[in-house]
Amino acid sequence: MHIQRSEEVGVPPGLRTPPRTPPSTPPASPVMPRSATRVRRHSAGDKKIFGIDLYKNVLITNASVRSEGGEKVSGHGASSSGSGAAAKRRNSVFVKRGSVSMEPIKKIDLDDVYTVYKQLGTGRFGFIKLAEHRQSGMKIAIKFFPRPQTKQVDFIREYNYSFFLSPHQNIIDTYEGMYQSSDDSAFFFVQEFCPRASLREAVEATNQTGIGEVKTKQVFTAVMSAIEFMHDENLVHRNLKAENILIFDSNDFSKVKVTDFGLTRKENATVKYLEYTNCYMSPELCETVANEVLTVNKAIDVWALGVIFFYCLKGRFPWQKASIMCKPYWEWEQWLKRKNPTLPKKFNSFSEKGLKLLKKTLTPRVKDRWSAKEVRKCVTKEKLLKPAKAKEENYYIYIDVEPNKKASSDRSGDSNETGDGKQHRKSTVQQWISTTLAAMAEISEQVVSARDDI
Numbered sequence: 001m002h003i004q005r006s007e008e009v010g011v012p013p014g015l016r017t018p019p020r021t022p023p024s025t026p027p028a029s030p031v032m033p034r035s036a037t038r039v040r041r042h043s044a045g046d047k048k049i050f051g052i053d054l055y056k057n058v059l060i061t062n063a064s065v066r067s068e069g070g071e072k073v074s075g076h077g078a079s080s081s082g083s084g085a086a087a088k089r090r091n092s093v094f095v096k097r098g099s100v101s102m103e104p105i106k107k108i109d110l111d112d113v114y115t116v117y118k119q120l121g122t123g124r125f126g127f128i129k130l131a132e133h134r135q136s137g138m139k140i141a142i143k144f145f146p147r148p149q150t151k152q153v154d155f156i157r158e159y160n161y162s163f164f165l166s167p168h169q170n171i172i173d174t175y176e177g178m179y180q181s182s183d184d185s186a187f188f189f190v191q192e193f194c195p196r197a198s199l200r201e202a203v204e205a206t207n208q209t210g211i212g213e214v215k216t217k218q219v220f221t222a223v224m225s226a227i228e229f230m231h232d233e234n235l236v237h238r239n240l241k242a243e244n245i246l247i248f249d250s251n252d253f254s255k256v257k258v259t260d261f262g263l264t265r266k267e268n269a270t271v272k273y274l275e276y277t278n279c280y281m282s283p284e285l286c287e288t289v290a291n292e293v294l295t296v297n298k299a300i301d302v303w304a305l306g307v308i309f310f311y312c313l314k315g316r317f318p319w320q321k322a323s324i325m326c327k328p329y330w331e332w333e334q335w336l337k338r339k340n341p342t343l344p345k346k347f348n349s350f351s352e353k354g355l356k357l358l359k360k361t362l363t364p365r366v367k368d369r370w371s372a373k374e375v376r377k378c379v380t381k382e383k384l385l386k387p388a389k390a391k392e393e394n395y396y397i398y399i400d401v402e403p404n405k406k407a408s409s410d411r412s413g414d415s416n417e418t419g420d421g422k423q424h425r426k427s428t429v430q431q432w433i434s435t436t437l438a439a440m441a442e443i444s445e446q447v448v449s450a451r452d453d454i
């Protein structure tokens with residue numbers, strides 16, 4: 001299936017759609033991103049159009065990826081088992097060979113088409129370089145996937161999600177075409193270049209003060225539009241982080257786009273967990289052991305959004321890892337579970353609604369997490385921080401604690417800590433140590449039993 005581009009409005013010369021059959025000579029130019037066509041922007045109606053056209057293709061790709069030995073996707077009934085029904089389904093997939101998702105990977109000599117400049121970023125799976133399209137002089141970003149480390153199916157999947165999500169105004173534009181360097185060293189595809197910075201760099205530039213409420217609202221309006229769009233289509237990004245949010249203008253943050261769809265999967269797909277954690281990962285991800293199979297859930301993205309929200313406003317991360325072995329996380333969890341009456345100090349500057357957003361995104365109970373829509377409503381409509389004067393006060397103390405403990409917890413924000421306060425703090429640390437030790441013992445038991453299962 002190919003989406004028609006009858007009117008290629010505003011396309012620079014030389015950036016037209018390529019012929020559907022692969023040219024015998026290397027393409028003279030990258031081709032236009034889907035968003036350069038006259039595809040109307042994100043609205044309820046558009047989603048329907050995309051839902052039929054775009055995502056059928058993404059599903060096809062997923063199915064073809066499955067049949068080539070990729071991960072299993074539950075919910076669509078396909079498997080690589082080779083049963084009669086599955087074979088039939090695979091056939092129907094291959095009938096679609098003329099579709100964009102099945103187009104060939106073209107081998108080109110990079111230097112014939114582009115002048116490649118500096119590296120813009122590196123990730124776990126590849127690297128991005130700034131380049132200039134020789135024919136048009138246009139600056140573009142090339143995403144490289146080194147071979148042989150990158151499996152072809154992973155490259156095709158990422159290209160397809162990136163390309164088909166491109167029409168959304170808050171998602172990076174990906175130009176049509178999958179390529180392979182002539183020396184076989186890498187696969188690559190081409191994206192629009194973001195000349196400014198990622199959200200990570202923007203926040204780091206504030207020296208741990210955060211980008212403030214106005215810019216946070218701007219960033220979240222854009223990001224939530226993209227994520228709501230993906231979630232409505234039952235796609236989960238799975239790698240939301242400040243590095244993957246690109247800011248095109250550093251002054252008012254009016255153009256913000258989400259990138260990196262390398263881990264994007266359909267909701268309910270089953271994936272193997274790899275031994276890797278970062279500070280955006282939810283506790284259910286941090287708790288898994290290597291090679292454990294997980295079901296993809298939108299709540300993974302919602303947790304990461306909570307971390308990004310905190311990061312934007314505070315200029316630092318709430319914790320390194322959402323595990324009770326990480327004290328800052330443990331303290332937050334204890335407060336959420338009402339086991340500790342005192343809100344950790346780093347959350348004091350949030351307004352009642354800002355704190356509610358954190359409670360409803362950074363909750364270990366997956367079922368209690370908000371939807372992307374609820375996050376967007378709260379961020380865009382509510383006041384997120386307390387007025388500057390009130391920031392030092394600690395309003396959020398649960399009242400259902402023993403009276404003698406309450407006296408000390410009320411004063412926990414004071415620098416002149418009393419004996420009671422010190423005692424309380426000491427017992428909190430002791431409690432954390434004993435919980436951590438117990439959890440470590442439990443986890444090592446789980447690891448042993450997981451190995452025994454194999």
Ligand SMILES: Nc1ncnc2c1ncn2[C@@H]1O[C@H](COP(=O)(O)OP(=O)(O)OP(=O)(O)O)[C@@H](O)[C@H]1O
Pocket residue numbers: 120121122123124125126127128141143172191192193194195198239243244246259260262
């Ligand atoms: N179009 C672009 N323009 C400018 N910079 C970009 C662009 N795309 C990505 N970058 C920068 O390069 C970094 C790495 O890119 P990307 O996240 O796509 O790689 P990755 O290998 O998928 O990384 P990860 O380890 O997160 O999976 C990004 O964090 C971003 O800061």
